Amino acid sequence: MVTKNYTRSDGRKNDELRSPIIAKIGVVPNADGSAQFQIGKTIAIAAVYGPRKMHPQHSQNPEKGTLRCTYNMNSFSVEERIRPGPSRRSTEISKITEWALEPAVMLENYPNQVVDVHINIIQADAGTRCAGINAAAMALAHAGIPMKDLVSSISVGKIDKTLVLDLDKYEDSIFDEGEGSTDIPITMTPAGELTHIQLDGKITKEQLKEVIEMAGKACKQIYEIQKKALKNAIDLNGGKK
Amino acid sequence: MGIGVTSEVNAQRIRKYLAEGKRFDGRKPEQFRELIIEKDVSKKAEGSVRVRLGKTEVIVGVKLDVGEPYPDSQDKGNLMVTAEILPMSSERVELGPPKFDAIELGRVIDRGIRESKIIDLQKLCIEEGEKVWTVYIDIYTINDDGNLFDAAGIGALAALKVAKVPKYDEETVKANYEERTGEIPLNKVNPIPITIHKIGDNFIVDPTREEEDISETRLTIGISDGVISSMQKGNSRPLKVDEIMKAVDVANSAWKDIFKNLEKLLK
Numbered sequence: 001m002v003t004k005n006y007t008r009s010d011g012r013k014n015d016e017l018r019s020p021i022i023a024k025i026g027v028v029p030n031a032d033g034s035a036q037f038q039i040g041k042t043i044a045i046a047a048v049y050g051p052r053k054m055h056p057q058h059s060q061n062p063e064k065g066t067l068r069c070t071y072n073m074n075s076f077s078v079e080e081r082i083r084p085g086p087s088r089r090s091t092e093i094s095k096i097t098e099w100a101l102e103p104a105v106m107l108e109n110y111p112n113q114v115v116d117v118h119i120n121i122i123q124a125d126a127g128t129r130c131a132g133i134n135a136a137a138m139a140l141a142h143a144g145i146p147m148k149d150l151v152s153s154i155s156v157g158k159i160d161k162t163l164v165l166d167l168d169k170y171e172d173s174i175f176d177e178g179e180g181s182t183d184i185p186i187t188m189t190p191a192g193e194l195t196h197i198q199l200d201g202k203i204t205k206e207q208l209k210e211v212i213e214m215a216g217k218a219c220k221q222i223y224e225i226q227k228k229a230l231k232n233a234i235d236l237n238g239g240k241k
Numbered sequence: 242m243g244i245g246v247t248s249e250v251n252a253q254r255i256r257k258y259l260a261e262g263k264r265f266d267g268r269k270p271e272q273f274r275e276l277i278i279e280k281d282v283s284k285k286a287e288g289s290v291r292v293r294l295g296k297t298e299v300i301v302g303v304k305l306d307v308g309e310p311y312p313d314s315q316d317k318g319n320l321m322v323t324a325e326i327l328p329m330s331s332e333r334v335e336l337g338p339p340k341f342d343a344i345e346l347g348r349v350i351d352r353g354i355r356e357s358k359i360i361d362l363q364k365l366c367i368e369e370g371e372k373v374w375t376v377y378i379d380i381y382t383i384n385d386d387g388n389l390f391d392a393a394g395i396g397a398l399a400a401l402k403v404a405k406v407p408k409y410d411e412e413t414v415k416a417n418y419e420e421r422t423g424e425i426p427l428n429k430v431n432p433i434p435i436t437i438h439k440i441g442d443n444f445i446v447d448p449t450r451e452e453e454d455i456s457e458t459r460l461t462i463g464i465s466d467g468v469i470s471s472m473q474k475g476n477s478r479p480l481k482v483d484e485i486m487k488a489v490d491v492a493n494s495a496w497k498d499i500f501k502n503l504e505k506l507l508k
Binding site: 028030031034043046072077079118 | 282283284285286287289296298300302303304306323325327328329330331332336338339377379381383384385386418
């Protein structure tokens with residue numbers, strides 16, 4: 001069976017983000033900066049420690065600081081329990097997250113030091129790496145790490161022949177009709193540069209262009225939410241009323 | 242955890258305060274910080290809670306899955322408890338494989354639940370010798386400001402109480418997570434670990450990380466309404482018999498407060 005015009009099971013428009021989108025700042029008191037990002041049923045927490053001296057010494061970079069990310073999924077965040085601890089998947093996503101964030105972070109001032117970003121997925125319903133990156137960008141800003149700007153991340157998908165924004169679990173991995181499901185997580189700077197793109201499925205060049213345009217618009221929406229949460233969390237009056 | 246991170250100045254002052262029965266945050270030696278429990282924080286789990294003791298925070302989730310029984314308990318379900326001390330939860334956590342403190346945390350919580358026999362594992366048998374439910378309790382630390390043991394133990398008990406058992410699908414011989422019907426069969430015990438720390442000649446409960454740093458010895462007592470079902474003494478300074486008896490009294494009265502609180506928070 002081929003679905004010519006895919007209709008979303010949750011009634012969303014094709015270019016509509018999931019709701020609710022909730023951004024919270026300062027959720028881990030011990031950390032230098034932290035944030036929580038929820039989109040639909042996916043919830044990520046990120047905590048930043050540093051800059052601090054890099055150990056072991058042979059990992060130090062005398063040219064600039066190192067950004068080190070760890071992505072971890074709670075065993076009970078998905079329907080069928082996953083084994084706690086790192087996996088091949090989480091190892092790859094950790095590195096992808098580093099690459100997605102690094103262009104925004106000014107590490108030049110911190111030779112031989114490390115900025116640690118720890119991401120924990122509390123509840124997973126697809127798009128966890130994007131939610132993790134969105135939380136991490138806010139946490140880095142909250143920690144006062146100098147940044148050129150934030151980055152924002154979203155997944156675009158192709159369900160059979162229809163392009164849709166922000167796949168949920170069903171659209172990401174269960175849908176299996178016609179051309180099936182293609183998942184394209186993308187991270188962008190507000191200037192529209194891509195710091196991260198991955199793709200699983202199949203797509204033409206023309207469609208890919210459309211995908212990136214959709215992602216660009218969505219990232220702008222997310223950027224505004226991230227910025228607003230950070231502004232609300234920071235006392236701009238220096239404690240004075 | 243571990244000695245030597247809190248500065249000597251603070252260590253001395255904590256001891257001096259305690260000698261007068263006082264603590265930095267104004268608590269009495271045998272008083273817990275405010276307990277906050279949020280239910281259903283991770284909706285794909287069969288049961289989940291976020292527990293806060295002051296600034297200490299853990300998330301505990303319960304999952305159930307259909308598995309095979311162990312050779313020595315053919316007519317009983319299985320229980321597995323794990324704990325991860327996430328690097329997110331403190332600047333002291335190092336990356337890499339689980340360290341001793343995470344392993345000990347998981348094992349102490351496991352024994353508290355298992356030995357109290359709160360879970361009626363016999364009722365979790367689907368087909369003797371073939372299919373049983375496995376109950377997984379997984380603990381994740383979000384912020385460590387001391388006393389992860391008690392926070393995790395309160396979380397494990399609370400998560401068990403709010404959990405719903407998925408339906409067993411006889412055709413696929415798997416769990417049907419779409420239909421979560423019954424509750425986990427629980428016996429009428431409510432094991433909570435209460436950890437008593439000794440600093441100088443003083444006993445305290447629910448230490449902050451600063452206090453935990455200078456604790457010379459600790460005793461975790463898994464207790465339910467006066468009945469002890471697990472214990473773990475940590476660190477090398479010895480305890481006298483009458484000190485252990487005193488610790489049990491402290492644990493018992495702390496249990497009463499926390500249990501009353503827990504029942505209210507889970508309503």
